[in-house]
Amino acid sequence: MSQNDMDFEEFDNKLEDEDGSLYPGKYVEIGTIDLARDYGSGSYAEDGPLEVAEDNNMDDVGSAAMYGPTEIGAFGEDMPQEAANHLLSSEDGAGLYSQDGASELGAGLYSQDGASELGSAAEAGFSEIGAEDIQAPFESFMLDDVRVGAGLYPTDGASELGAHTGLYPVDGASELGAGLYPVDGESEIGYGLASEEGQSELGSAAMYGPTEIGEDDLGAGLYPVDGASEIGAAIVKVIEKARDNRQPPPPMQAVEVDAPLSYEDEWDAELTETLIGVAEVTGNPNPFPLTAELMQRCGSGMQPRIVRIDTEESYKQFRTDSSPELSELREMLEAHMADPQAHGGSVSDPLVADLSGDVEDLVHLGASAKAAEDEKRLDFRAPRHLDGLMEAWMHNEDEVGASMALPSGHIATTLEPVSKCVAEMARHAAQADVPVSAVVGALTSMGCVLGAATALKEMAAAAPSLVQKTQTAPCFFRIEPKLNPALCALAMLVMACRQGNKQACTEWQNLSALAPAPVKQAMAEAVAFAKAAA
Amino acid sequence: VSMMPNAQRFIAQPKSPLEGVPVAAWGRFIAALEVQPVNARSPSGGLGAYDIRPRRLVELGYASELTSKRTSTGRQVQVCEFVLPWTQSKFLADPVAQFAAVSKSILLYHRAIVSGELKKPKGCSVAGALAILQVGGRGALESWPNLFTDTQALYDACKGAF
Numbered sequence: 001m002s003q004n005d006m007d008f009e010e011f012d013n014k015l016e017d018e019d020g021s022l023y024p025g026k027y028v029e030i031g032t033i034d035l036a037r038d039y040g041s042g043s044y045a046e047d048g049p050l051e052v053a054e055d056n057n058m059d060d061v062g063s064a065a066m067y068g069p070t071e072i073g074a075f076g077e078d079m080p081q082e083a084a085n086h087l088l089s090s091e092d093g094a095g096l097y098s099q100d101g102a103s104e105l106g107a108g109l110y111s112q113d114g115a116s117e118l119g120s121a122a123e124a125g126f127s128e129i130g131a132e133d134i135q136a137p138f139e140s141f142m143l144d145d146v147r148v149g150a151g152l153y154p155t156d157g158a159s160e161l162g163a164h165t166g167l168y169p170v171d172g173a174s175e176l177g178a179g180l181y182p183v184d185g186e187s188e189i190g191y192g193l194a195s196e197e198g199q200s201e202l203g204s205a206a207m208y209g210p211t212e213i214g215e216d217d218l219g220a221g222l223y224p225v226d227g228a229s230e231i232g233a234a235i236v237k238v239i240e241k242a243r244d245n246r247q248p249p250p251p252m253q254a255v256e257v258d259a260p261l262s263y264e265d266e267w268d269a270e271l272t273e274t275l276i277g278v279a280e281v282t283g284n285p286n287p288f289p290l291t292a293e294l295m296q297r298c299g300s301g302m303q304p305r306i307v308r309i310d311t312e313e314s315y316k317q318f319r320t321d322s323s324p325e326l327s328e329l330r331e332m333l334e335a336h337m338a339d340p341q342a343h344g345g346s347v348s349d350p351l352v353a354d355l356s357g358d359v360e361d362l363v364h365l366g367a368s369a370k371a372a373e374d375e376k377r378l379d380f381r382a383p384r385h386l387d388g389l390m391e392a393w394m395h396n397e398d399e400v401g402a403s404m405a406l407p408s409g410h411i412a413t414t415l416e417p418v419s420k421c422v423a424e425m426a427r428h429a430a431q432a433d434v435p436v437s438a439v440v441g442a443l444t445s446m447g448c449v450l451g452a453a454t455a456l457k458e459m460a461a462a463a464p465s466l467v468q469k470t471q472t473a474p475c476f477f478r479i480e481p482k483l484n485p486a487l488c489a490l491a492m493l494v495m496a497c498r499q500g501n502k503q504a505c506t507e508w509q510n511l512s513a514l515a516p517a518p519v520k521q522a523m524a525e526a527v528a529f530a531k532a533a534a
Numbered sequence: 535v536s537m538m539p540n541a542q543r544f545i546a547q548p549k550s551p552l553e554g555v556p557v558a559a560w561g562r563f564i565a566a567l568e569v570q571p572v573n574a575r576s577p578s579g580g581l582g583a584y585d586i587r588p589r590r591l592v593e594l595g596y597a598s599e600l601t602s603k604r605t606s607t608g609r610q611v612q613v614c615e616f617v618l619p620w621t622q623s624k625f626l627a628d629p630v631a632q633f634a635a636v637s638k639s640i641l642l643y644h645r646a647i648v649s650g651e652l653k654k655p656k657g658c659s660v661a662g663a664l665a666i667l668q669v670g671g672r673g674a675l676e677s678w679p680n681l682f683t684d685t686q687a688l689y690d691a692c693k694g695a696f
Binding site: 423433435436439442 | 548549561565573584
């Protein structure tokens with residue numbers, strides 16, 4: 001079934017015929033750029049259903065800052081200056097963030113202050129988004145359950161915030177958000193292992209150790225103290241790699257489904273082709289590593305995502321229509337309600353017996369439908385205050401569905417092709433250097449969780465815009481990066497260069513020398529953008 | 535949002551595609567077939583973790599235009615052109631695709647053995663025969679028990695699986 005192709009058929013509950021396995025023809029390649037780490041994410045407000053977007057200004061402040069999938073956007077400007085600052089993290093470390101307060105990423109900021117990740121945004125009145133609202137990357141949630149990293153943390157309940165920050169080297173990257181997780185002894189586990197390249201073996205090592213956290217001591221079952229399950233260890237390594245690789249989505253916006261694409265999208269394609277072309281000609285597989293990372297970070301190559309907005313009532317209808325089991329239950333209920341003879345009669349009336357039979361059938365069918373729905377549900381770990389605000393499920397064999405409550409009371413839903421989910425997980429697995437046979441059986445289920453996380457994060461990043469644009473529901477929007485990815489990446493590159501990042505300067509100069517006219521035009525725009533933001 | 539019950543849900547042995555072969559036996563067999571990293575290309579021209587030979591990739595429909603070329607070491611190897619949407623780099627980056635390809639390959643060989651199309655030598659286990667076929671093709675199976683060193687090693691690793 002096609003997905004997010006703007007024809008809405010992915011929201012049709014009717015299953016389409018499938019043509020067998022994903023391979024070889026149906027497999028979806030989603031890019032080969034090696035992503036950087038997934039910085040902290042999420043910022044749902046604790047005391048309500050994602051109310052963070054209620055202030056319209058938040059739209060400018062950056063959905064990322066509110067909904068958390070990305071740390072970009074703490075500034076109230078389109079120019080992602082803090083993202084450029086972030087580039088310097090490899091040199092200046094977390095201190096940068098604590099100083100300028102521009103990003104919620106700063107480990108130093110959080111481990112010391114432990115409070116607002118918003119920095120300047122917090123000063124502007126958004127301090128309701130506190131550290132406790134930060135939501136761990138979904139990859140962490142997978143890891144949490146295998147208790148990876150538990151052994152790294154003291155068993156006496158000492159602050160893991162310090163431990164987290166202490167784990168991270170000076171590049172200031174992977175510690176992002178680590179200290180932001182709630183100290184309830186759950187979700188911070190494992191995040192300390194959102195480690196640098198080459199450190200991921202910490203996870204395997206740590207997981208064999210005792211865990212002080214949690215009643216459901218899953219790790220013990222999976223990883224006996226005297227030796228690890230090869231499969232379990234391999235799976236953990238894949239999850240770690242996924243977490244290390246993943247990027248938060250850029251700030252997103254909602255547009256009409258059939259809104260034309262910006263002419264600037266040509267820049268994205270041209271810049272991508274330039275990077276690929278230079279790689280092919282020079283034989284260097286990644287001649288512009290920083291630019292490539294920034295491109296990815298800015299949403300380059302993101303496929304259009306269609307989001308359905310529902311009221312609570314229409315959402316129930318949508319989910320019921322999407323579920324054969326629930327549909328059957330509803331039909332039986334409706335038939336029962338429409339049958340006048342089913343509601344009358346006396347004790348001696350034989351109709352009563354019919355009624356009790358109907359009720360029994362309904363109860364049985366209801367239990368079956370619930371069991372079927374439970375079976376489809378995709379579980380992922382999220383902070384408790386998000387209970388009931390997000391859900392993910394196998395929409396059908398080919399798609400993962402993900403829904404989240406919006407501050408407006410609406411519910412946003414999108415679908416993600418399973419093939420895309422598995423493709424991403426397979427890419428992480430390939431980089432994790434684990435036996436294929438050990439993880440291949442798990443990649444689909446892991447990929448579906450990852451896909452749900454991606455869908456939720458992107459919707460969250462677009463949530464302010466979705467709220468603002470929704471007039472009536474149900475309705476559909478397309479969500480896409482706010483900024484042209486090429487322009488965003490180039491602006492970040494030039495700003496990083498201006499702030500002394502030599503790699504950024506080198507890549508900028510090389511691009512100037514090699515890029516075709518459209519890319520040079522984008523570079524000029526980026527320079528102007530950077531000047532305006534300076 | 536329910537809390538994730540545990541990570542064990544992710545642990546799953548790949549199902550056996552071979553009728554009558556238990557999951558555990560299949561797991562041992564397929565693990566033994568994995569001889570190199572996902573992105574590797576063997577000196578024999580085999581691609582990926584399972585060292586799938588270009589000829590087999592052509593037979594399976596992943597590639598076409600099988601040709602021979604001499605490597606820098608003077609060895610004659612076969613090469614193929616992948617059929618879109620596949621490319622060699624994409625295949626080499628995708629462990630799931632490689633697993634699917636080798637599973638399909640083994641399944642077809644197994645069917646051929648069961649149907650009698652391919653004759654399994656007496657004294658050779660089914661798993662061993664499949665391993666030989668996978669690495670050396672029909673010719674290698676016919677020459678059993680005289681095998682090249684690498685083929686013999688793979689046979690030895692796989693023969694006890696089933």
